[in-house]
Amino acid sequence: xxxxxxxxxxxxxxxxxxxxxxxxxxxxxxxxxxxxxxxxxxxxxxxxxxxxxxxxxxxxxxxxxxxxxxxxxxxxxxxxxxxxxxxxxxxxxxxxxxxxxxxxxxxxxxxxxxxxxxxxxxxxxxxxxxxxxxxxxxxxxxxxxxxxxxxxxxxxxxxxxxxxxxxxxxxxxxxxxxxxxxxxxxxxxxxxxxxxxxxxxxxxxxxxxxxxxxxxxxxxxxxxxxxxxxxxxxxxxxxxxxxxxxxxxxxxxxxxxxxxxxxxxxxxxxxxxxxxxxxxxxxxxxxxxxx
Amino acid sequence: xxxxxxxxxxxxxxxxxxxxxxxxxxxxxxxxxxxxxxxxxxxxxxxxxxxxxxxxxxxxxxxxxxxxxxxxxxxxxxxxxxxxxxxxxxxxxxxxxxxxxxxxxxxxxxxxxxxxxxxxxxxxxxxxxxxxxxxxxxxxxxxxxxxxxxx
Numbered sequence: 001x002x003x004x005x006x007x008x009x010x011x012x013x014x015x016x017x018x019x020x021x022x023x024x025x026x027x028x029x030x031x032x033x034x035x036x037x038x039x040x041x042x043x044x045x046x047x048x049x050x051x052x053x054x055x056x057x058x059x060x061x062x063x064x065x066x067x068x069x070x071x072x073x074x075x076x077x078x079x080x081x082x083x084x085x086x087x088x089x090x091x092x093x094x095x096x097x098x099x100x101x102x103x104x105x106x107x108x109x110x111x112x113x114x115x116x117x118x119x120x121x122x123x124x125x126x127x128x129x130x131x132x133x134x135x136x137x138x139x140x141x142x143x144x145x146x147x148x149x150x151x152x153x154x155x156x157x158x159x160x161x162x163x164x165x166x167x168x169x170x171x172x173x174x175x176x177x178x179x180x181x182x183x184x185x186x187x188x189x190x191x192x193x194x195x196x197x198x199x200x201x202x203x204x205x206x207x208x209x210x211x212x213x214x215x216x217x218x219x220x221x222x223x224x225x226x227x228x229x230x231x232x233x234x235x236x237x238x239x240x241x242x243x244x245x246x247x248x249x250x251x252x253x254x255x256x257x258x259x260x261x262x263x264x265x266x267x268x269x270x271x272x273x274x275x276x277x278x279x280x281x282x283x284x285x286x287x288x289x290x291x
Numbered sequence: 292x293x294x295x296x297x298x299x300x301x302x303x304x305x306x307x308x309x310x311x312x313x314x315x316x317x318x319x320x321x322x323x324x325x326x327x328x329x330x331x332x333x334x335x336x337x338x339x340x341x342x343x344x345x346x347x348x349x350x351x352x353x354x355x356x357x358x359x360x361x362x363x364x365x366x367x368x369x370x371x372x373x374x375x376x377x378x379x380x381x382x383x384x385x386x387x388x389x390x391x392x393x394x395x396x397x398x399x400x401x402x403x404x405x406x407x408x409x410x411x412x413x414x415x416x417x418x419x420x421x422x423x424x425x426x427x428x429x430x431x432x433x434x435x436x437x438x439x440x441x442x
Contacts, residue, residue: 062348062355063330088330088350115324115354163353177354180345 017243017254018049025057025083028099030270033086034263035103036178036185043262046104048125048246048254050239056095057081058202061088061176066282074201084281085187087176092189093199096224098238100126101187109250112184119163119177121250122186126165126173129245130190133238135228137173140166170223190242191224192233292319292416294385298401299410302343302359305385306404312367313401316389317349317358317380320414325351328380333358333369333390340364340393342400347390349380361404364395 020031028051038044058075060066062085070091075082080093102122104112111117123139130137140163165173175188196215205214226233247254259267274280297305303321307314322328330350340346345357369391373379380388395401405413 061350063332063350086355088353088355115326115351119353175353179354179356181357 013253015046015048015252015254016044016257018047018051018257018259019239020049020051022052022054024055025053025059025081025094026271026276027267028053028057029059029083029085029275030267031259031263032101032103032185032187033270033274034259034266035101036086036180036183037266038260038263039103039105040181040183041262043260044103046108046252047102048243049101049103050242051099051101052097052235053081053094053099055079055081056093057083059092059094060084060281061090062086062178063088064090069203069205071202071204078198078202080202082281083275084283085176086185087178087187089174089176091203092174093202094189095191095195095198096193097189097191098235098242099187099189100242101185103183103185106179106182106184109184115177115179116163118184119175119186123163123165123173123175124249125246126188126190126242127245128249129238129242130165130167130172130225132241132245133225133229133233135167135172135225137165137167140164140171167223167228171221172223172225172228190238191222192235192238193224193226194218194222293407293411295407297385297407298361298404299407299413300359300361300404301413302357302361303414304359304361306361306401307389308401311394312392313362313364313395314389314392315361317384318410319384320416322381322384322388325349325354325356326381327352328377331358331373331377331380331390333374334366336366336368338366340366349377358390362393362395362401363399364393367392367394 018035020028023031031051032049035044035047035049039047056078057080058070060070060083064084066072070082072082102125106112106118109118109121111121120139127137163175163177164171165175173188173190175186177184177186179185196218199218200211200214205217225238243254246252293299294305297307299305299318303318305316305318328349328351332348334340334346338346340360340363342360342363344360346360347358349356349358370389373388373390380390382388
């Protein structure tokens with residue numbers, strides 16, 4: 001839980017930028033957690049990491065049930081990965097997208113001690129980045145994407161929440177956060193394009209409804225950056241824009257860096273013992289899932 | 292918002308003393324800050340709690356956060372009902388939304404918990420509580436009592 005007191009937040013001036021490239025799901029989640037741990041121990045500076053997924057993967061929310069709403073056979077048939085995130089929320093297919101992660105102490109960002117203000121602050125950086133591409137995005141409201149109970153349950157991108165960035169009424173960035181010991185990990189998915197057939201094959205949604213209806217629901221609720229810009233935007237272009245926007249909006253200097261030796265070691269350990277392990281991925285919550 | 296008969300921990304836990312047993316929950320301030328709680332992971336009976344250390348997790352609309360132990364001790368029981376209906380933590384943070392009951396260690400940190408006034412100051416809430424809000428709370432309590440009687 002966030003701690004509401006402490007020193008007045010002071011903007012950290014220099015952040016580390018990690019351009020991690022592509023990795024599989026287990027490795028990607030393990031690296032995020034390794035950075036989180038390194039920030040908690042005071043080893044790592046505030047960090048913005050930009051990465052992608054190879055092979056594409058479905059990620060599940062921390063406490064989401066792995067049930068019939070995720071077509072594990074279709075995931076395997078495509079050679080995609082399956083991983084459980086350390087953060088909450090619903091399932092996401094990470095395919096043609098840019099993923100960002102931000103790891104900071106609460107005091108590193110303005111309003112960091114409170115959940116919504118920290119989302120707002122980090123989102124300002126992403127918003128500014130999208131702005132460089134001409135995309136006008138803003139934090140959503142509960143009403144976007146159908147709000148509570150609307151959209152397609154299970155699929156993260158079929159439902160926008162007040163922590164997601166929405167453009168022209170459709171969700172373009174889906175983010176999730178975890179906090180522990182005054183450290184925040186926020187990561188989010190920014191699709192360049194959305195392949196509806198692929199998405200609905202692995203995350204079919206309520207199969208009692210016709211496929212065409214489910215396609216329409218997702219199309220109305222979510223959008224990729226390329227469609228918003230009106231031309232094909234590739235990963236490197238979006239990464240460059242996010243990098244610029246983030247530095248400008250948060251008033252920080254992003255210095256390109258590498259993982260620390262401790263982070264490299266922890267990431268390897270976490271890949272093997274946690275995120276790459278079936279026990280973690282298939283772990284059923286002790287009680288009900290929200291949907 | 293800050294019941295006087297409870298004691299508080301900086302990690303937004305409240306503690307109610309009942310003989311040797313301590314009931315622990317999440318403060319209303321924190322439950323409002325988190326938004327709709329959709330999942331709670333609580334330790335089982337017999338688990339050991341260490342003051343200031345995470346003992347469970349809570350997932351709200353968009354974040355997974357630690358539950359931080361206000362005292363050191365042993366879990367006597369947990370609120371099974373709240374696992375099935377975690378939104379109770381939002382609806383009744385000081386009542387049906389309690390989380391666990393613990394038996395504190397002798398030097399478990401009970402004495403260093405905050406008073407309602409200290410916790411209020413800690414979260415930066417105004418000194419003079421909005422009287423309308425308090426009246427509303429009292430009204431709600433009365434309604435609950437009536438509801439209980441109906442049952």
